[in-house]
Amino acid sequence: LAEFLFWPALLAYGEAAVAYFGEARQPGRAGWAATWGVRIGWLVQTALLGVQAARSDGFPWSTWGGSLNLFVWLVVGAYLIWGCRPRYRLLGLAVLPLAVVLFALARIGGGTGTEGQSHYSNLFLVLHVGLVLAAFAGFTLAAGLSALYLWQERRLKRHERSILRVRAPALAKLDDVAARTIAFALPALTFGIAVGIVRLEDRGGGYDALMAVTVLTWAVYAGYLALRHFAGWRGRRAAYLVLAGFALVVVVRLALPVTHFAA
């Protein structure tokens, strides 16, 4: 059943990703098709996660592939909060192609089946993996918002004629929503890291490169919020900082987990 659910979800996300490109060229029906593609894909993936949870003995997303699967679900779920609004549809251009690639990687990594098991306790995994992934989903969304900010800002700076034909959210709104998303995501990452450290102190074990990069990621986003609050960092500089933080999220998600999960 999990196999049966994976393909429709991937197909719906793929359809949405393609439709978002159509929406960017000519707003209208393509945006509607994209929104429904995301909704249907997310519902089917929810069913897939439900099947995995029901069939697995333990926390089913503790593997690298499994965590990627859960991560995609969280990212798309977070996107759905804003993405269905017509002005924010273009955010899908940044989020959906990424979701398609990561979802496919999750399958290649064996994260969409029902055979995975873990030797860690369920509570620890729910708190540690769940919170860290939720935070990363928030950072991914914030990166999408910042990318959209930079694109919209560039159009205003270049006096693009089409700026009122293909409308994006207002700069101030994008800046504000990205900051608020990070303000929600950072505490989740803080608790997720804290749970991991407590367990490490309790059960023993060494620190690895993933942990160092995760802490560095935390520092970048904490710095972002501090600079915003105390030094009035907004606009282009702030957007670049969010994207720099996201580059670390990508490193954590894709490059290093092999060692962390192997441990």
Next chain:
Amino acid sequence: MSVVLVGISHHQAPVELRERAALDPERARELARRLAGERGEAVCLSTCNRTELYLAEDSPDEAERKAEAALLALEEELGPSLYRLRDEAAALHLFRVAAGLDSMVPGEGEILGQVRGAHHLGATGPILDRLFRDALHAGKKARTETAIGESPASVSSAAAALAEQVFGELGGRSVLVVGAGEAGELAIKSLAARGAVIAFVANRTPERAQELTRRYGGTPLSLDRVAGNLEHVDVVLSSTSSPDWMLSRAEVERTLHARRGRPLFLIDLAVPRDLDPAIHELDGCYLYDIDDLEAVVAETLAGRRREAERAESIVDAEAERFREWQASLDVVPAIASLRARAEEIRTAELDRAKLSGAERRAAESVTAAVLNKLLHLPTIRMKQAAAAADGVIYADAVRHLFGLEDER
């Protein structure tokens, strides 16, 4: 009953003629009543671009003659500019008008309210009431299913729309106005209509600045205090006739630290320009001059014209639905007569049978079901034939076959 339209519009008549044929609401109501008379229907649609009389009467020639006479009574020279349309063509024209497809600026929003107003003031019956309700529906549908009415069509509204691209909703955003000319006032109106607050008005002559602050709010300023108040505002709107910069890059740059990253949107409507173009290079500053705004408007108007093609197909479909409904009216009396005759026969036969109460109820139920099933297909076929323009032939055939001629 036929629908007849006689009117003038901006396509054929210059403004000097149109203004003489314009009707205020009271005169439009009075003329509609007079044209409708005892048995007819009439609506007068009068806007700055058109004066059109819609009549529904049994005799279209007579209706056309009356409408022409009414318009020529307003202005004798209208004759060569008048256009006359009937039935399907008149309906399609009204639907296009309501959708803004016949306007100077495609998709302009005001016309829909004007059509609604004309409908309320008109002397309507079943035909024109349906026609105007369908036209309003078509107009709304064209606007919701296409982007024909979304983009700004003037420099002042484009400036306000661009400010929204920076700040989102303009409610509470403060504006510094430099120069109190006519072009600037239009932009002030557009910004204020979107909720922006006029904080300061700076002008060479203090009297004019005070006049504007009385109308739109804010504090009058002298021109030398413009730079000093930049940190308190979100939008700068400049339209003076000064040959020098009113704001230089250095003056704006000095305020950036105090602004703490808040964006600044600057609109320069003046020729020669008031604002140093190098301001646009500063982080968080967005400067649009008159050429930039006109380029945006040209693009949005081109977009409206592209959307107009999609709106035309929506309007065509709605006009076709009205035509089918109007055609079905030809067969409705024949269908009603046929059903009445059948019902009369059924009731008479049941009375003759002298049945008990229970038997009568059972027979009522059975015979009514038989009658409905028998007449269902002919009714549908007659309505279909009416939509295909054969309705009158079918209606006559039914009257002849069932002896309904006397009930015509």
